[in-house]
Amino acid sequence: MLRLSGLYRFPLKSAVGECLSQATLDGLGLVGDRRWMIVDAVSGRFLTQRLLPQLTQLKAEWLGAQALRLSVAGRPELRVAVPDATAELRGVSVWSDSLQVPDAGDAAALWLSDWLQRPCRLVQVPAERARQVDTGYAEVGEKVGFADGFPLLLIGQASLDDLSARVGRPLEMLRFRPNLVISGSEPYAEDQWRRIRIGALEFRLVKGCSRCIMTTLDPQTGERSSDREPLATLKTYREREGEVYFGQNLLHSGPGELQLGMAVEVLE
Structure with missing residues (x-):
């Protein structure tokens, strides 16, 4: 069974994240993110x-x-x-x-x-004063704060586990700065999802998340990996048209509540 196993908020863009047990969503994503x-x-x-x-x-x-x-x-x-x-x-x-x-x-x-x-x-x-999300993926009126492009980011725990195995060492989820982590799926299953439900909320998975040099920074120390991992490994099997993808950007149906352990249902 699919479960919500991680909830993260990043109050200040590019600073340390907060690990949450529950969260409220408003029009811009997780409240405070x-x-x-x-x-x-x-x-x-x-x-x-x-x-x-x-x-x-x-x-x-x-x-x-x-x-x-x-x-x-x-x-x-x-x-x-x-x-x-x-x-x-x-x-x-x-x-x-x-x-x-x-x-x-x-x-x-x-x-x-x-x-x-x-x-x-x-x-x-x-x-x-929030920004309009790219209308190539969103409806007019769907907004985002200071996140790069979308209100929410989701990663499957199995996807990180697979990447860690390929790199040869455990990787921290916080390297990838997701809001939602889902457990119980196959690696990269989220690539194929289009709509999911968590509790009373529905989410649309609209675009893969392209990755950059930030993933090579150790979130604990700030030191950059000398071997450029995990980006180097991701490039060997997750690169499309010059971009490296890991995780999925989401849009949500409206305000509501999330809590760790909630069941996740794939609707499409």
Whole structure:
């Protein structure tokens, strides 16, 4: 039987994730997931582990609708309030999308700029300023926060187990930063699913997730694999038209609740 065996939230894009036992979904995916982002102070371009592997060490704790707590070894933690309606709007970009979102203020910018040793700002996305999901895969009105392109990402546990066996060492699920992990399927069975149901919620699997150099970073240490694994192995059997795929991007039917252990039903 298929079960929901993993739930992960990433409050700050490219920072440490949170392992959850239950989660609420709203119009942008898991509540609190990728609603905050670090950007270059001048260009507004999003900053991630691709450029700054030290972000693997930055903890960002979701404190609901009130705040985000930032912490990293050797520095005092910082509580950052969710910007209110009077906050300055900042022009930022995520890949090819440009949007105006509230800036989280100078204290957060100073804390992050000092640690990262580069001028940057912290921004937050309210629902009304979220991006439209690519209409090649989604309906008009389906939105995403600061995730790369889609509100949710799913990976089968058996797929990771198979990849680990091929690489020759255990790989952490957090290398791939999914929201949902499903157990009980065959490896890569999720590639063939089109619609699933978990509890009262339905999900559409709309596009494979293309992978980059971030997967070669150890999520515990931030060190890059000298052998470029697991990306090197994935390229031998998961590459199509120059892209390497692992996991599936999802769209969801609406708000609801998820809990570990829930049964998963493949509808199509």
